[in-house]
Amino acid sequence: MSRFLTRGGVFGNPSSITHRFGNAAREAVDRARGQVAALIGATPGEIVWTSGATESINLAIKGIMLSSSVPGRHLVVTAVEHKATLDAAGWLGSSGFDVSIVAPDPGGRITAKRIQRAIREDTALVSLMHVNNELGTVTDVGSIARVLQDAGVLFHVDAAQSAARLALDVSRLGVDLLSVSAHKMYGPKGIGALFVRRGLQAALVPQVHGGGQEAGLRPGTLPTHQIAGMGEAASLVAQHREEDRARIAELDDCLLRHLTRIPGSVVNGSRRDRIPGILNVAFAGVTAESLMVALGDVAISNGSACTTATLEPSHVLLALGMSRARAFASLRFSIGRFTTRAEIDLAGARVREAVSSLRSLAA
Numbered sequence: 001m002s003r004f005l006t007r008g009g010v011f012g013n014p015s016s017i018t019h020r021f022g023n024a025a026r027e028a029v030d031r032a033r034g035q036v037a038a039l040i041g042a043t044p045g046e047i048v049w050t051s052g053a054t055e056s057i058n059l060a061i062k063g064i065m066l067s068s069s070v071p072g073r074h075l076v077v078t079a080v081e082h083k084a085t086l087d088a089a090g091w092l093g094s095s096g097f098d099v100s101i102v103a104p105d106p107g108g109r110i111t112a113k114r115i116q117r118a119i120r121e122d123t124a125l126v127s128l129m130h131v132n133n134e135l136g137t138v139t140d141v142g143s144i145a146r147v148l149q150d151a152g153v154l155f156h157v158d159a160a161q162s163a164a165r166l167a168l169d170v171s172r173l174g175v176d177l178l179s180v181s182a183h184k185m186y187g188p189k190g191i192g193a194l195f196v197r198r199g200l201q202a203a204l205v206p207q208v209h210g211g212g213q214e215a216g217l218r219p220g221t222l223p224t225h226q227i228a229g230m231g232e233a234a235s236l237v238a239q240h241r242e243e244d245r246a247r248i249a250e251l252d253d254c255l256l257r258h259l260t261r262i263p264g265s266v267v268n269g270s271r272r273d274r275i276p277g278i279l280n281v282a283f284a285g286v287t288a289e290s291l292m293v294a295l296g297d298v299a300i301s302n303g304s305a306c307t308t309a310t311l312e313p314s315h316v317l318l319a320l321g322m323s324r325a326r327a328f329a330s331l332r333f334s335i336g337r338f339t340t341r342a343e344i345d346l347a348g349a350r351v352r353e354a355v356s357s358l359r360s361l362a363a
């Protein structure tokens with residue numbers, strides 16, 4: 001990435017193709033576009049650069065709902081979506097569109113049947129996530145795509161959490177739009193992409209207006225260094241996904257053993273339809289907030305990083321029908337490519353100690 005930030009490197013504007021500096025930058029952007037496309041089974045022309053999954057999601061949802069070429073004013077999302085989706089849907093709702101919010105089952109799962117029940121004659125788009133960022137639950141997007149194809153409804157998938165972890169093939173899955181984010185695949189923050197199926201691009205209404213970059217769908221000078229970083233991250237994911245998956249699954253097993261041995265602990269969400277690496281656990285009788293303080297330098301959270309500043313319990317946990325008390329007693333553990341067994345053992349031991357000392361204080 002730093003090569004694209006220095007005078008001695010490739011510092012041209014990728015849209016300035018009248019000179020070799022711009023052309024060198026354009027080549028880097030094209031290469032990265034190919035790397036991201038390859039990761040999700042798309043063609044390079046179907047990738048639109050954005051500033052991250054939040055922007056991709058906004059472009060997908062508002063871009064379709066506001067389109068005069070897509071019939072219907074009804075949008076379907078789910079109650080366990082990231083705030084980017086829920087807030088975009090909320091904005092559309094307050095702008096005169098009809099929005100249905102599908103509830104998950106008590107395990108946090110969104111089934112094709114639940115989506116089928118929610119769609120109507122005038123449904124234009126269904127938008128939901130592939131892997132939930134707080135629970136790790138995986139949605140069978142392939143079977144939902146089949147239902148929607150039969151009904152002639154467009155389908156957007158938020159793949160921010162799954163792109164680095166599950167093999168994705170947009171053409172095989174049959175999705176129309178798919179959002180990804182570089183920082184969820186060990187790339188830089190502030191860059192993402194939206195896959196827009198060929199044939200649908202002309203219908204999508206841009207949410208930013210300006211120059212003609214990205215076929216006018218997302219104008220603005222392209223950040224070559226960010227894009228090159230995302231491309232490289234995507235290519236590393238493609239090379240290491242299987243080995244990461246196996247290692248993370250082992251560490252997840254180990255963390256699960258540590259945490260479930262603590263009396264009064266309960267795993268939130270389905271244990272079966274969950275991707276290893278995201279683990280949400282409630283510890284009866286303690287609050288996540290006091291537990292996080294007691295854990296000190298164990299990097300842990302009580303929800304999504306975007307909403308941890310709020311004092312409200314997680315909307316995802318509440319959507320599962322759990323009490324506010326249990327939601328407030330829940331912590332989310334994440335394991336990544338660089339987590340070690342020693343760190344898992346240390347975290348497990350520290351959580352055990354902290355839970356027991358907080359409970360004895362309260363007794």
Ligand SMILES: Cc1ncc(COP(=O)(O)O)c(C=O)c1O
Nearest residue numbers: 052053054082133158160161181
């Ligand atoms: C499932 C999901 N969707 C969307 C986002 C937003 O992505 P970004 O931070 O790239 O805007 C995140 C995480 O931040 C996420 O976990």
